[in-house]
Amino acid sequence: MNVSCFKTVLRSELDFQGMTVKQLSVKTGISQRTLEGYLSNRGTTPTADNAVKISKVLHVSVEYLVTGKKEDSNKVLKETNTTDAISQTIRKLPIAKRELLENILSILNKYDIKKE
Numbered sequence: 001m002n003v004s005c006f007k008t009v010l011r012s013e014l015d016f017q018g019m020t021v022k023q024l025s026v027k028t029g030i031s032q033r034t035l036e037g038y039l040s041n042r043g044t045t046p047t048a049d050n051a052v053k054i055s056k057v058l059h060v061s062v063e064y065l066v067t068g069k070k071e072d073s074n075k076v077l078k079e080t081n082t083t084d085a086i087s088q089t090i091r092k093l094p095i096a097k098r099e100l101l102e103n104i105l106s107i108l109n110k111y112d113i114k115k116e
Helices: 003-015 022-027 032-041 048-058 062-067 072-093 097-110
Strands: none
Touching: 003 048, 003 062, 022 032, 022 048, 032 097, 048 062
């Protein structure tokens, strides 16, 4: 992992999102001291678990945090549009159907479904 890149991208993303290290600490469960270590001149290397936690809170990919390269924007836009369409459809459902859908999703989450 390119620690210098991670440190630079993390600092830039925090600044861009107007988030403090303390806020990131609360949202990720990673100690403020550990996060400050990632941002310091010594630039400690985050564990894979911590990199994933940070990426989820900042809504960026781990790859972006490590390399500074953003995902294909067309792919992200397509996924976002699909997610928005699904969300709108679900919001229009009557409560009983939404509850049924939640139950179905709960059942599906219990199984390890692999793409073929």
